Structure formats: structure tokens, C-alpha cells
Amino acid sequence: MNSLSTVLIVVGLFLVGGIISFLKQGMPKSVIVLLGIGAAMSLTAGLLRIEGLWA
Secondary structure, eight states: OOOOHEEEEEEEHHHHHHHHHHHHHHHHHHHHHHEEEEEHHHHHHHHHHHTSSOO
């Protein structure tokens, strides 16, 4: 596991925390969906780099 995959996973988890926080605050659903897409992309990219499927 290199530093880029670690950074991608940490950013993805940070965005997931933002989703939870925004849901509790009652923010607009469009912002929550946008954060969800970003979190999913970041976590997926980090996991693919760990597995070596995406160089």
C-alpha cells in the first residue's frame, strides 16, 4: 500500500463523515448525493490501487 492509495482512502472516509454530518444538519439532498459520488469514487480508486488493478 503506497501513500496515494492511503490518501485516497482517507479522503473517501472524510467525505463519508461529511455525508453523515450533512444528513444530521438537514442539508439539501443534492449536496449529499454529490458527496456520496465523490466518496465512492475516492474509496474505489484507493482500493483498486491497493489491489494493483489500477496502476
